[in-house]
Amino acid sequence: MADTPLLEIKNLTKRFPLGGFLKKKYLTAVDNVSFEIPEDKPIITTLAGESGSGKTTLSRLILGLISPTSGEIKYRGKNIQEMLKRDRLTYIKEVQAVFQDPYEIYNPFYKVDRLLTTPIKKFKLASHGQETHKLIDDALEAVGLTPERVLGKYPHQLSGGEAQRVTIARALLTRPKLLVADEPVSMVDMSLRAGILNVLLDLKEKFGMSILFVTHDLSVAYYLSDNIIMLNRGRIVEMGDVEKVIKTPLHPYVRVLMGSIPLPNPDHRWKEKIELSGLEEQMGVRHGCIFLERCPHAEEECEGSMPELIEVEPDHLVACHYAPKSSDLE
Amino acid sequence: MTQHLLEVEDLRAYYKTPVGVVKAVDGASVTVEKEEVFGVAGESGCGKSTLAKAVLRLLKPPGYIHSGKILFKGADLLNLGEEDLRKLRWSQISYIPQSSMNALNPAMRIKDQIADAILAHENWPKDKTEERAAQLLKMVGLPERCARMYPHELSGGMKQRSVIDMAIALNPELIIADEPTTALDVVIQRAVLQVIAGIKERLGASIMLITHDMAVHAEITDRMAVMYAGKVVEVGSTHDIFKNPLHPYSDALMSAIPTIEERRELKGLSGRPPSLLNPPPGCRFHPRCPRAMEKCSREDPMLQELSPGRLVACHLYGE
Numbered sequence: 272m273a274d275t276p277l278l279e280i281k282n283l284t285k286r287f288p289l290g291g292f293l294k295k296k297y298l299t300a301v302d303n304v305s306f307e308i309p310e311d312k313p314i315i316t317t318l319a320g321e322s323g324s325g326k327t328t329l330s331r332l333i334l335g336l337i338s339p340t341s342g343e344i345k346y347r348g349k350n351i352q353e354m355l356k357r358d359r360l361t362y363i364k365e366v367q368a369v370f371q372d373p374y375e376i377y378n379p380f381y382k383v384d385r386l387l388t389t390p391i392k393k394f395k396l397a398s399h400g401q402e403t404h405k406l407i408d409d410a411l412e413a414v415g416l417t418p419e420r421v422l423g424k425y426p427h428q429l430s431g432g433e434a435q436r437v438t439i440a441r442a443l444l445t446r447p448k449l450l451v452a453d454e455p456v457s458m459v460d461m462s463l464r465a466g467i468l469n470v471l472l473d474l475k476e477k478f479g480m481s482i483l484f485v486t487h488d489l490s491v492a493y494y495l496s497d498n499i500i501m502l503n504r505g506r507i508v509e510m511g512d513v514e515k516v517i518k519t520p521l522h523p524y525v526r527v528l529m530g531s532i533p534l535p536n537p538d539h540r541w542k543e544k545i546e547l548s549g550l551e552e553q554m555g556v557r558h559g560c561i562f563l564e565r566c567p568h569a570e571e572e573c574e575g576s577m578p579e580l581i582e583v584e585p586d587h588l589v590a591c592h593y594a595p596k597s598s599d600l601e
Numbered sequence: 602m603t604q605h606l607l608e609v610e611d612l613r614a615y616y617k618t619p620v621g622v623v624k625a626v627d628g629a630s631v632t633v634e635k636e637e638v639f640g641v642a643g644e645s646g647c648g649k650s651t652l653a654k655a656v657l658r659l660l661k662p663p664g665y666i667h668s669g670k671i672l673f674k675g676a677d678l679l680n681l682g683e684e685d686l687r688k689l690r691w692s693q694i695s696y697i698p699q700s701s702m703n704a705l706n707p708a709m710r711i712k713d714q715i716a717d718a719i720l721a722h723e724n725w726p727k728d729k730t731e732e733r734a735a736q737l738l739k740m741v742g743l744p745e746r747c748a749r750m751y752p753h754e755l756s757g758g759m760k761q762r763s764v765i766d767m768a769i770a771l772n773p774e775l776i777i778a779d780e781p782t783t784a785l786d787v788v789i790q791r792a793v794l795q796v797i798a799g800i801k802e803r804l805g806a807s808i809m810l811i812t813h814d815m816a817v818h819a820e821i822t823d824r825m826a827v828m829y830a831g832k833v834v835e836v837g838s839t840h841d842i843f844k845n846p847l848h849p850y851s852d853a854l855m856s857a858i859p860t861i862e863e864r865r866e867l868k869g870l871s872g873r874p875p876s877l878l879n880p881p882p883g884c885r886f887h888p889r890c891p892r893a894m895e896k897c898s899r900e901d902p903m904l905q906e907l908s909p910g911r912l913v914a915c916h917l918y919g920e
Contacts, residue, residue: 321786428874460644461813465857466869487786490816494859494867517861531791533816535858537840540820544795545788 275348277448277481278308278333283342285328300328302505308449308483313475315482317492320502330453330485332370351442364394364466367442371454373434377426383437384422390444410440413477414534415469439470446478454484489532493517501525504561507580511587521583524562568593604675606807607633607656607775612669614655617798621878625651627831630904633775633807638798640822640839641811646874647829649811650699653777657696658686677824691722695768697778702760714746714823718767737766741796749906762796769800776800777809782817794821815858819843830875830885833904834914847913849890884916892917
């Protein structure tokens with residue numbers, strides 16, 4: 272048997288009730304999702320999708336902030352729903368999070384230092400004050416900040432980029448095995464964004480930390496990740512090696528998506544126009560493929576059953592009845 | 602010399618705050634020609650939205666225009682009376698404010714909101730406004746039934762396109778759009794940008810497109826300006842700015858944009874944008890500039906024309 276993966280997601284489903292008195296309605300935010308993050312080497316896995324694709328719900332499930340309707344989340348072989356207190360504490364320590372809005376996690380009345388000393392106290396990471404200082408200084412340096420620049424300051428005195436770096440330093444204190452980063456750069460200005468992305472790449476190399484990176488921005492995903500998981504309406508439509516998925520997308524939906532990403536290169540502008548009608552999506556229960564209405568290759572088969580993920584080449588899976596049959600991978 | 606459609610000259614727009622005057626736009630000069638998409642790029646707080654509002658004289662206290670000239674087809678908007686200005690707005694210059702798609706009236710049908718936009722500026726009979734609304738919806742690729750819908754029935758992209766409809770209802774010559782595609786998904790963003798480019802072609806209007814997203818500029822603008830800390834630091838054709846950025850700040854921006862075209866190493870900028878309450882002396886970029894010279898901390902560089910249509914405000918060039 273292969274090694275136990277670091278994180279194993281198996282048939283995970285999350286439904287939110289939408290009201291309805293006698294006949295309850297549900298929104299399926301995450302729909303039968305399975306994937307793994309291996310243990311043997313640190314990798315960056317990106318969960319990518321448009322708004323409403325379920326990427327944030329999935330990351331919140333993994334962090335244990337909400338519980339699944341069905342399915343399993345296993346950390347090193349243990350189901351996080353069934354963990355006992357001690358394992359649970361280890362899980363919280365080893366799986367850390369960074370969120371979109373860096374200011375949200377600060378209490379504006381306290382200095383930045385408090386954010387950093389709290390996890391040290393909580394997890395008893397240091398036995399005396401000097402050790403605490405050393406831990407904090409090291410963590411800040413790892414994210415490219417000088418301690419003098421941020422310590423003793425209030426949150427509003429930091430720029431967005433600095434505030435986000437401090438939250439990454441906080442996550443780093445417990446030496447996590449997995450960092451779940453939900454859109455950590457989407458509120459940071461572009462000139463500072465590159466620096467934070469480089470910090471994340473650095474952490475993977477230096478600390479052997481795997482990262483689950485959640486984003487809507489595929490350009491950022493391509494820069495950062497080893498693996499990518501493309502979500503649409505709660506389902507995985509395509510996943511695998513980032514180079515393969517971005518450069519030769521197979522799912523018709525992913526192809527449309529890739530073709531719509533603006534490129535920062537005025538020599539390669541969009542040439543053909545896209546069809547404007549039919550862009551609007553509908554929610555609700557469905558049996559067929561998520562891309563049915565807009566897919567140029569839709570057949571009868573696609574209406575009847577939701578396609579399963581099929582491995583078309585090593586490290587490249589796609590959920591489409593049509594894609595594996597088409598021989599042209601372009 | 603041919604007349605510019607819009608010429609902003611040394612515009613200064615400030616905000617009065619209890620701790621001092623924030624110089625949000627401090628000596629900005631740009632021109633917008635007929636039938637072009639002119640982009641304004643820059644990061645948050647660089648003054649691009651203030652510039653847009655100032656052009657329409659929509660700045661509300663504590664914001665005010667300190668000095669400068671805003672010439673629209675040769676006439677200075679700063680000398681116009683309130684009534685003349687009201688007539689000019691919408692019929693000649695319209696404005697799509699930031700996140701305006703969330704400002705649609707939830708209790709009114711789309712066609713009535715479009716009619717409202719028309720009737721606020723011109724006196725049209727009711728059947729004519731309905732006809733116009735239907736025509737406009739078609740132009741931006743929305744189905745006719747959307748006219749009778751309420752905003753909550755529409756998706757983000759549909760709402761944004763309805764807002765664009767309101768802005769082009771009276772065939773203005775200039776449309777100022779502030780971050781019209783931010784918060785939209787990429788496929789919808791592409792559709793909305795396609796609509797904006799279509800306005801230029803079909804109506805012969807010009808669009809001043811304000812966005813922080815450099816890739817959007819690369820896709821649809823013809824010329825663009827890069828702003829930093831309240832000043833325009835570089836102007837040129839979009840192609841030239843991307844292929845050969847002259848100002849060290851534009852250059853830094855270019856090396857910080859990720860793309861799916863290639864995986865190259867990105868470089869971020871160190872430091873942070875200066876406070877606009879107390880901007881540093883000399884060039885406002887010098888504390889972060891990798892090529893700063895001694896002169897940069899003393900003298901503020903002027904925006905100078907290096908070659909026709911190519912302007913830069915940096916001591917590395919000229920003289």
